[in-house]
Amino acid sequence: MMDDSMEGMEVDSGADGGDPLEDASAQLKIVASHFQVLGGATSSLNLKWPGTFGGIVKFGAIFNLDVYAMISINCIERFSLYSRLDGWLLVPGLIILGMFILYKVAIKFLAEVIPPEKVRNMVWSKLMLLVFIIYPSLCGVLLSVYKCRLIEGKWWMIADLSLECYTTEWLEQAMIALAGILCFPIGVPLWCYTLLARNRHKLFSDPKFSARFGFIYMRYEQTYWYWEITEMLRKFTLCGVIIFIASGTMMQLCFSIVVGAFFLSLHFKYQPYDDDLDDNLQTAALTANFLTLVTTILIKEKALIKKYDPEANTELSASTTAFLLIVNMMVMATALYALVKDTIPTMIEEYMGYWDMAVKVKEMMADAKREHAEMKEAFETAKLAAMNKADTEPKQSGQDSLAKDDPAPPVSAPLENKEEEDSELDRHIHRLFLRYDLDGSGTINSFDELEQLCCNLGYRLELDLNPTRIDAIIAEVKATNPNIEWDLSYFSSWFKETFVDK
Secondary structure, rough: OOOHHHHHHOOOOOOHOOOHHHHHHHHHHHHHHHHHHHHHHHHOOOOOOHHHHOOOOOOOOHHHHHHHHHHHHOOOOOOOOHHHHHHHHHHHHHHHHHHHHHHHHHHHHHOOOOOHHHHHHHHHHHHHHHHHHHHHHHHHHHOOOOOOOEEEEEEEOOOOOEEEOHHHHHHHHHHHHHHHHHHHHOHHHHHHHHHHHHHHHHHOOOOOHHHHHHHHHOOOOOHHHHHHHHHHHHHHHHOHHHOOOOOOHHHHHHHHHHHHHHHHHHHHOOOOOOOOHHHHHHHOOOOOOOHHHHHHHHHHHHHHHHHOOOOOOOOOHHHHHHHHHHHHHHHHHHHHHHHHHHHHHHHHHHHHHHHHHEEEEEEHHHHHHHHHHHHHHHHHHHHHHHHHHHOOOOHHHHHHHHOOOOOOOOHHHHHHHHHHHHHHHHHHHHHHHHHHHOOOOEEEEHHHHHHHHHHHHHHHOOOOOHHHHHHHHHHHHHHHHOOOOEOOOHHHHHHHHHHHHH
């Protein structure tokens, strides 16, 4: 019965019932996408940013899982593009293998603790997260194999000028890269779209499906369930395809600016995220990406001047560097604003609700322990009284013959027992009424309080009640009287008439 009463305790999980941890992960995902594209476009356009901003771009390599860029591994040991290609293609295989091993271990050793279905959901969701992280870097590395340049009568790979194109070795690597392109830069978006399109009827209604694949669609409005595919297209274009557009020329920069403006316009028009804070953060990220691409024209202009006039001053002005820092840090500032304004307060509110529920459970357990002690004490007292009565019976044997002529015991004895029972019932009702008068108004003024009070009284008084019957009775009360404000005397009369006298 106590379990039934605990089920009635509701916990406010925050505005709109959203999970604050999911809100935080969605905002981190948008920030990560921004730095992924920033780092990928820098590599595709072959840009050298000024020192401070260059450090921020290098920091973005974390979100691409680019170990080579994060620790400048070429300074330790030089790896050719082919070695990097093989390494990057090995990553998805290792991820899938690792997830498979994790699943098998969890099923074998943790099946009694974690349901297998929950393990499968977790494995799929983490797999989608890792695919999201490595996707931009895979696009850049795989496509760079096909970008070659004619130098002194031979074709050399732009990404690694030590490797000659169109040789037997290059052909082998090109076939490997082609298979990788079909599987990842092209295959992953097609697979995601097909998966979501074939399951449109249960995207937002099937908990199992959303637990597995919700990472790629749950934060968008239901109309725009496919929008993550457009994000993949943006990354594929700016981190990979752009290397084939007149590499090293102003045309390439202009094309990248047009691409950035196109996706920014799409977002402005459709605002696909379900949460306005997510829409605002994505707007800030796409705007920063567009303005950063515009600024690349200044960098390219300085490079051209240096090419034709080596003695000219080609250092970027401090204002240009400051502009780059500000527009990109605005993305972080917008993410922090979303956290402070909505996510963190919702998280605090949710976990305070859990704390309140834990305190209530602790109080209920303390009351149950105290009542158990009282019942035990009463039992011991009754047992001692019975033993004393048994000791005095032999002394009263001489009076048995006189007792035969005595009149029958008074009829008032059952009435006295009835009064004692009513007094005990009133004592329980009074004590629990005060406990569930949560606002201290001297009344029970909500149906949650009424349900919990009835459940606990039924448990304490050992009445033959069940949650279904209590719910039905309270539903009848709610139907006839939507708002209640019962004081102790009214509730006591109602409870006795409804549950005790029947």
